[in-house]
Amino acid sequence: MAILVTGGAGYIGSHMVWRLLDEGREVVVVDRLTTGFRWAVAPKAKFYLGDIGNADLLKQIFVENEIEAIVHFAGSVVVPESVRDPLEFYQNNTANTRTLLAAAVQAGVRAFIFSSTAAVYGTPSSLAPVTEMDTPRPENPYGSSKLMSEIMLADTARAHDLRFVALRYFNVAGADPEGRVGQSTRNATHLIKVACETALGQRNAIQVFGGDYPTHDGTGVRDYIHIADLISAHVEALGYLQNGGTSLIANCGYGRGFSVLDVLKTVERLSGKPLQVVHSGRRLGDAAYVVADSSLARERLGWSPRFDDLDLIVSSALTWQQKMMDVDLEDVSALQRRVAALAS
């Protein structure tokens, strides 16, 4: 029996693949490599190149492998892109998830883990951490596309023999503590990644989007979560479903927020490099403040995060960035050698 990881060549998916293999699981990956990398998929995983919107490919995967559960990471991620091209986000995050779900039901898969997001909440009405009981009010098409998939999942789970856990990730950052994989996204837009690239001289400057939010220093506040803790939540969620747990939507964050400027100061301190900062207007679709109440994940999934420390998150991101400094992301054989060396 194998676990199917969609988007397993991407940032978060590639960490999940390593972790599942570490635990002795069999892993099948499907990825169309739009933002992910073939070299980032651990060599022991079986890899299918293609789109989860391709029902024939999915059918082939389910015929050729005995899939006991799906962990569905494949999707479009960048919030401002969703504002510019909403239909692409509804296609990839909603319509393609529908195709995958239909194939899963057809193949009799009974456990499904879905990558949802804090973006379903929009800006909460108070500064208190958001709970899953708070009404979702997405402020961008990315959040809406994910919320629609959550609704589709819940309806599907009511009608068929399938249970799901939708994890609403807050802002994921950092790299595998064992150094085997990290965030390698080309033209990255995520704050910690961009700040690390700037500190290491790969960008001239970093923009700070908005200085007039109702937060302690006027810049946007987010709940940054270490990738290793996020992956643990998925492992717990798989165990939960496989032990008969009922369908669940749960936040994954630490319950405390850092502003953009807090993050930049941390990157400066840990890298020892002052950052060239450009203050810009607000970015379209950005919420002012969003922080997780993750009591539900702790209570129901037994999730117990171990890396709740911005310094740890930033230092692991910096270490990965440093390792990948002189690597051409398109030079697959060099990257495969580098990853093999890191993993040995």
Ligand SMILES: NC(=O)c1ccc[n+]([C@@H]2O[C@H](COP(=O)([O-])OP(=O)(O)OC[C@H]3O[C@@H](n4cnc5c(N)ncnc54)[C@H](O)[C@@H]3O)[C@@H](O)[C@H]2O)c1
């Ligand atoms: N990074 C974050 O902070 C964050 C926060 C909340 C939720 N998420 C969700 O987590 C998931 C993974 O995000 P990530 O940061 O690893 O992004 P990523 O872009 O690094 O990874 C996504 C992977 O999915 C693949 N992919 C995209 N569409 C596909 C399709 N139709 N068929 C096959 N493969 C496809 C891409 O090639 C890539 O390898 C996404 O669903 C995202 O919405 C991410």
Ligand SMILES: O=c1ccn([C@@H]2O[C@H](COP(=O)(O)OP(=O)(O)O[C@H]3O[C@H](CO)[C@H](O)[C@H](O)[C@H]3O)[C@@H](O)[C@H]2O)c(=O)[nH]1
């Ligand atoms: O160069 C940058 C990049 C970001 N920011 C600011 O930093 C904060 C975080 O922005 P990110 O782009 O790192 O992350 P988002 O909060 O926009 O979105 C991320 O986290 C969300 C959950 O909160 C989603 O799930 C989404 O997939 C993921 O991209 C925001 O205030 C943003 O305006 C900057 O000031 N400069």
